Amino acid sequence: MVSKNSSETKDKWIGVIGVGSFGTAIANMLAEKSPVMVYARKEEVVHEINEKHSAQGKPLNPKIKGTYSPAEICENCDILFMMISSSGFQDVVKTFAPFLFPYHLIIHGTKGLCLNLNPGETLDSVQKIKRSQILTMSEVILQESVVVRVGCLAGPNLSKELVKGQPAATVIASKYNEVIIEGQSLLRSEKFQVYGNSDIIGVELSGVLKNIIAIASGALAGLQLGENAKGLLISRGMVEMVHLSNALGGSVKSVIGLAGIGDLVTTCNSVDSRNFTVGFRLAKGEKLNEILADMEEVAEGINTIRVIKAFLETADLRAPITEYLYRVLFEDFDIKEALQFLMKYPFNVDIDFV
């Protein structure tokens, strides 16, 4: 499909907020077609971008301009790609909110969840949460800013492979068709296919929930339990994702698409996945705090497990893989014992959602 807006957007700046692994990969892909401005909060990183054409050592296309001014990027860019880990997402949207207008269009790439709690409350203090206390990133943008045309980008998109120019595809999801069309026209290339989906919540949740299963897959690999066990995990993991996504407002269809099963297979099989790596290292006997101490990049699945565990306390739903991983990560439960429990779990129906 050729975008009717592609000529309009051709020479306009496109903004990327966040220059971590994924933000730099997407900024470089966007720079193949459009002028790109990136926002980094630290002045020294902006100097590095503009003088050395790299961001914390990650090479950037020399045409990319860096700024630490939210006002500058919002004034120059009608379309913003927000590539921030979920832990900083709410703060960043709040910082940008005074400079955002309803004409802005935001597409985010974050595979995590935020909380919507009362001031002073934390997950530890409340322990049980309802759906209304969980926010996907599109919900954060809608809650904290006047922007309405929001989209998300999710799929099997390991940044290390994108950087090498290996072929891949993604899903841009939005309730607004123009968001999907703009995203497709800006990112689609010979190496990168872009699918559209109107179920933004289902696509966001697919990217969020697969991280839990990727941690479990890393643990299976660390314990050298073989490919049959991995097939079992991926298929039961997908069923768990379907039920959780459904309970949180996503459609089953999105979980069985590229952003769900596609990303699930990729992250459950790759040593480049941070979530897979967390599971692998746990299985090798390391404790969570030791792993976190030397991980430079975010493994969103760890926080997602905490959020989903608290949600399960109020939902009429079982999610055994998530529940046992919670015990392993946060209650010092032995990982081999957790697997034994899961093997005995009475799953007796193969597919119970279609």
Ligand SMILES: NC(=O)C1=CN([C@@H]2O[C@H](COP(=O)(O)OP(=O)(O)OC[C@H]3O[C@@H](n4cnc5c(N)ncnc54)[C@H](O)[C@@H]3O)[C@@H](O)[C@H]2O)C=CC1
């Ligand atoms: N790296 C990958 O292969 C992929 C990552 N993702 C998702 O993209 C998101 C970002 O991941 P990465 O870029 O890999 O993580 P990263 O850890 O490399 O980068 C995170 C970025 O967020 C910024 N950030 C965090 N808190 C901030 C704050 N308070 N203010 C300003 N900036 C802040 C950091 O400075 C950094 O630029 C995650 O949700 C991840 O799940 C999605 C697909 C692929």
Ligand SMILES: O=C(CO)COP(=O)(O)O
């Ligand atoms: O989501 C990803 C690839 O699609 C990246 O996975 P990790 O965050 O586990 O590295």
